[in-house]
Amino acid sequence: MTTRFATMFANLKAKHEGAFVPFVTLCDPNFDTSVKILHTLCASGADALELGLPFSDPCADGPVIQDADKRALSAGSTTQRCFDAIAKLRASYDAVPISLLVYVNLVVAFGTDRFFAQAAAAGVDAVLLADVPVNMLDAGEDFRAAASRHGIELVLIAPSNASKATLAEIAEKSEGYIYTLSRFGITGTDKVFGRPVDLIAHLKELKAAPTLLGFGISTPDHVKIAMQCGADGAISGSAIVKIIGENLDNEAAMLENLHIFVQKMKAATKEQ
DSSP states (O other): OOOOOHHHHHHHHHTTTEEEEEEEESSSSSSHHHHHHHHHHTTTTTTEEEOOOOOOOOTTTOHHHHHHHHHHHHOOHHHHHHHHHHHHHHHHSSSEEEEEHHHOOHHHHHHHHHHHHHHHHHOOOHHHHHHTGGGGGSSSHHHHHHHHHHHHHEEEOOTOOOOOHHHHHHHHHHOSSSEESSSSSSTTSSOOOOOHHHHHHHHHHHTTEEEESSOOOOOOHHHHHHHHTTOOOEEEHHHHHHHOOOOOOOOHHHHHHHHHHHHHHHTTTTTO
């Protein structure tokens, strides 16, 4: 079966474009505004979405996304409410690929099989377990088997400091795409943006899934650099979540600023 991510990458390759994938935290700052944000991102030209489930201890994320998680949780976010938000978006956007970035405690607490079943029912295509290393995917909960049962692709992270053995395992097991880190550390726009040319080239040699470069991508120039590094696209999170946080008292301005930002970032994927 051809997946939404596979179709997206094939279509973009035919047009000589890269993918621009915005990240936001679901239910931030609240359920209704979050749904409007998702619609705005898609309407503004996002090729796919990566969506975070709010968590009380997001260890891979910097302060901007940590604050988004706090806002969402304070507004009453639950895992099921996040699935409900995705289902609302799916009613209008059937073709856009959607991945979830989630911390494993949320999956286990919800019930692993139930989590993947509900994700599939909501219209999720892929799941990235942010704090589960590749060598633990088949241990204990057996996340790969649960994901496969419900037609969900499992996305893996390729760190800039990974060994060749680890990269080979990532290339073998990651589906949909590989979240390729521009640098080591946590998310945030205040960090140095790296250029992992060798990492991306090595993954391509291994015939891995397409690479989306993330961490520190906040400008159209960063998107262009990602393409120059050989990535198949770029993910921007903190820069987008920052727009949300800066416009909490003016929803109209928030949505307009998000629209402009996504349009500019997407345009950069075409300028190669």
